[in-house]
Amino acid sequence: MSQMLQRVLVAGTAVVLTVGGLSAPTPAIAQAPAASAAACNLRPNPHLAAANEWASCLSVATDLAKAPAIGETVPFTFEVTSQRSLSGIRIEADLPGNLRWVAAPAKLTAAKQTSISPQNYGAIDRASGTLNAAAGSTTRFAGMITAVEAGPAEIRVRALSSLPGSDGAAEDSTFLTVGDGKGTASITGITTAQTGTTAAVPAGTTLTPAKKGRSLTGDKSTESSTQATSCVTGGWFYIDNLGVTRAAVFETVEAWEGGTKLATGSVGSTGRYTLCFTGTHNVYARFVTSNYLWRVRQTGTNNDFAFVSGTVAVADGATVEIGNLQPADTTLMRGLHAFDSAYKAWLWHPGICWDPLDGTCRQLVINWANNSTDGTYYSPGSNDVHLAAADPDAPTTVIHEISHAMMDDIYEDAMPPSPSCNPHSIQGATSAGCAWVEGWAEWFPASVLNDPFYRWPNGASLNLETPTWGTAGWGTGDITEGRVAGALIDISDANNEGYWDVYGEGAPGNVWNTFVNHVANTFAQFWAWRVADGYNVADAGALSSVYQNTIDYTFRNPLGNYAELTRPTPTPHNYGYNTGSNYWSVVAVRSTGADYDLQLFDDRAQTVNLGTSTFGGTTIDFVAVDSNRRPLGDYYPNAFAYSGTGNYQVELAQGFDVLGAATSQAIAMGTNDVVTVRDVSLTAGVPVTFTVSGAGDAELFLMSSDAATPATWVRGRPSAVATASAAGAGGTETFTFTPTVTQWYGLVLINKAGSGTYTLSRS
Template sequence: MTATQAVAAPAKCETRCVHAKAELDRAPSLGETARISFEVTSDVDLKGVRIDADVPGIARWSTVPDGMSARDVASSVPTDFEKVGRATTTTDLSAGQTVRFQGAVQAVATGTLLISVRAVAPVNPELNSDTFVAAATIGADGKSSYLGSRAETGATQQIPAGVASTRATPWLAPAVAPAAQQRKPHSDDPPRAQAAPVCATGSWNYRDHTGTFRTSANFVVEAWDDDNGPDDLLGVALTDGNGAFRLCFPNDDFSGGADVYLKFVAQNGSWGVEFDDDPYNFRTATMNDVGDGRTLPFGAQQPTDPRYMRAVEAFDQINSASDWTPSDCWDADDHDCRRVDFNWRWDYNPANNHYLPNSDEVHLRANAPDFRSIVVHELGHAVMDDVYNDNFPNANCPSPHFINGESGASCAWSEGFPDWYQAAVFNDHEYRGDGFTVELENVTWGEPNWANGDGVEGRVAGALLDLADAHNEPHWDARTENPYTEIWQTFLRFRSSTFAEFWRQRGQAGFDVGPGPLAALYQNTIDYGFREPLGDYQTRTRPAPLQNQPHRYRVDTSVAFWSVVAIRPPANADYDLRLYDDPELRQLLAVSVAGQGEVDFIAIDTNQGGRPAGDFYPEVTHVNGTGDYRIQFANGANLLRPEEKFTMGDDNVVVARDHCVEAGTKFTVTATPDNASQDAQLFVMSSDGSRPVIASRAQAAASSTGHGPGEAEQVEFTAPGPALDCYSVVLVNKAGNGTYTLSVS
């Protein structure tokens, strides 16, 4: 069948810029065919849009749409029945253009047919993609076949023999959901004296979108007596952390013992999965005429119909978030827990996944449970709304907005917190959506296609991740804290409208906002005055500073000697060094601009008559070139010996030694390398009346730099006086690895 194209005036790009739709002309019964029509519209110009139309294994393509090729693809998604017939094409779309396709499918088995049409662009797929699900029920004949799929109580069945279900998040300690809002047992049968109670045992399970069998915790289990009139509710319980249950109740039926069946209900006191206010529930087969004192082994149950599996998977993803969240309720200050209801259906196609603050409801698209990040991100909005007592921040998010793009400080906080929340729950540093994955943690300064600062939700999420996790990345992330204390307690105690406000409140709460935490923020391009500390002879290796984002440090002189801070750029790069007197970088003290491939340094004289010991603030700026540089601080505390050896390699930039002599004394200093790779440079710094107490390389009183690798450098200097004074001998390792012999005569 044919593919057609149409172009209309481009619409405004709102929550997404690509829109898919699909429709069956009829519901085929077993062996019959039906026409499938689908279309994809783009609001913007896009190249290389991939369009897939997946037909589950209970049907097959009888006519592939023109312009598409089809093949069978194995699938673990339960509603795909082990495979899909995937029709595929790739096309360019202009703004306002719609491409339309028609094909035909034949029903080869009975069941729920969920045909998925997906369009994904390679650029910004979180915005430039869409998935639409068209549903039909295939019956054995026309009477039992119909468009759509009716939501009735689902049946249950045993999971396959020999299969072991596992928890989806075994690293989280199981928590028990609140029992509030559960139905109370009721019966119209009078109590029977001395009737021994009956117990039902078993477990509740599901098969996730990867085909793995999982246990489902905190699902409501109800035991019912199947009566001729209204059924009696005998008892209610929750499945435990491993999905298991043991539910005991009186056997009061006078007709020969209760006829017991179980219902598994997707709703507890804190969350539920439903559609149109009806929580999903599943009914077992009935065990008739149960005798007193019996234990009824219902075994490992699961939904019979695969279309329900995503409902249980979403429920379990929310349960994982409940396990992680450090309180019985979403808000630790609540006495009556708020329940967040998730509206989902296998053929529900709202424009986007979203949370509605006014009703405490989340609406999920049909395939959202395949992406746990989506489900728990939306829950994160609900948790924030609950903790903030329904005073949800005015996010002012632009439409569209991106995880890696600038969206404004308020939007970045209200979206970045849920991004972090889902990552923390699943111990996963990625956000996985429909057609895209975004790395949240291993991105820093200079990352392509990423904006910088606290107006970017992905930067906010990454900062929260780096504050808490033990997976520390270069170059500034070295922080590991308990997320349940500093982060979560600040979140609970204050209402924040931006990440900057959250950070101020964190400090007000008495939590650490010093250099360590600031470094984790800086790793994620959020700079709240970070000045990286440099200790005595500590070397830092850092990437090239960006053009408009210098690297800033703090050094502390503590002794009455000369001290030196130095940077060594790559041979093909030029980075300059500045030194300030204040952390706000308003009082410039000195600048070193040695040029490409040269070591820049600034020396500070804290001897008597020099600069008092204290804090100083170096800044490294970019001039040209790329590549890592090394910065080192030599907090001088040693006098020059007649001869001393120094092992210096890639991580060693500078050595400083004081030499104190009377006025008029002439001395010669020699630096001799022990191999041909070493390139020494030698300087004498003086702060006599004609020279400053804080001086750059260019302001050295004497120097020797030109002999090159493997050659000695030598400086002769006569102390100018007028009295005893201390001078700094500065040895720079421009290149190479080995031992220098530094001597004075």
């Protein structure tokens, strides 16, 4: 992208807000729009920073009065509070492998499980069960635990209602360190050294390289002179929460002798590095969670995490293999995982800097610690991301916060105003500003990870792509962040869903181009810039995908000739078509279990009503246009519900056929076919009989217009001059009509139900 492009600013007020992480899904907020968005904003969790947003209908608070020594038994309690009446809440209280339950809390059952998360020492002892909670209730759980092995430990407690589409999910952690029984006491909390040691990656481990793409400085970069002939080489890896050993790509790696740095470079996409220097040295490698574009630093100290290897002797001109290494302290693996998630975000986004139009790159700063409760949020005031201890387990969450930092950078520190955004939830309606800021930050990780689910570290997940009109528990429109995220996903991806997602242009693509070149305070402003940029906003394209997500920017669903559409309950639904022949045309709607009506407008804004059909019950409504007289042009049908719910069919029959005198035609109609039309030329005073027969349930209508009265050139079903509709399924419908005017009439055949071939005749 050209660096010459200038970003266009939308007038707005810069705000200093804490843009926070998402709590688990809270559809109950959306289901009760009259209630405040804070209806499920529970009492503050004492283990969470005040800046953390909290919108779940559940909360968990843990309490450990004392850290046990090896073999010592101590009480552990936690409380689950539910703002709403919920049944079947899943409770999981996990002890890592160096702790175990002596007595699980009442109504919970303890069972040991293998764990692949590195900080769990290969196993967890989980006490689990279900809870039925009354609104506003707090349930206390008390058990006894003991320590079986020395080392740091994280006790995690989760409360999860049915997901996705739940009333909430919540989690809390308690951190402690079990002493070794040899002079080191057990303490609450985890002490983290700024510089840690490394351990060899076990032999036989599968090493997973990163997706290879752009390089910051090259896979084997150094700052050594061209005369450097002595080298160390090796690999640097971490273990993610799924137990996969991955390359720690683009972390800084340095070669040191004592207090002297000999060379520096970065870890390559395969996890390998080579550093070269001159002379003979006793060398150790130092790995740092930083490069010039992003860093992960320890919460509270603002220092990067660093790890050092053992020392190897390197003779002048020799290359020595240090080996494949990983952090010795498994509780720090998450920090490297957070760093790797930033790499994935950087690799996916266009350009080198997070703001690709900025000549100087702002470094992305991520604060994390293995015992951090300061999260999850991005702070525009200090331009840094804050993560809680378990957040790196969910790259979606990490990249969500990174995307806030990126927006703030690209928008030149003018984050959009975001009223009603604390707390917020994906499904709940808040404000246009909040929905844009958060919706963008949900689209970005979905695109980076090619995963339409938002995933929380506590195991909750929510599909952003499949919800549409009528999805329970979701707010609607561009004031609901999940709808904005879904719209961006559906514009970008090729995975199209019913009923309206018919488009996909790829990502980053045009969505990114409009975002990076303009500052928008709302999704509506973003859409206006997209229009100005000349990108697809057609009814049959991006506008349809936006409508799929309940955002209606004057979408008019195109109707193709004899291409019937099946749609859910109209909210209402707006359509569009163009007449292309000087014949009669008809639009009809059919529902088998509801009363849906139809009106036809002359303009896209739907201010000029041309005709209406509002029969009661399941009677099929239609509106016909006589293009023998009315000029060809565009029309905008509107289907709306009078009563009932359920799917319906809508079909346009654009006339091109004539039913001549004393002739018959075979017309095949499937179960979804609704209507067909024929032009018939009738002579004043000459009676004519029309008949239709077949296996289905047919209805027959004759439409007429007056050359001197343009208002009659569009006719609803009530204006039919002749009708036959009482015979029922398999019956023959017929009527005789004597015209008073010689002209072209419209003969409308309705397929009320069934399928098969109708015989339409004129005599």
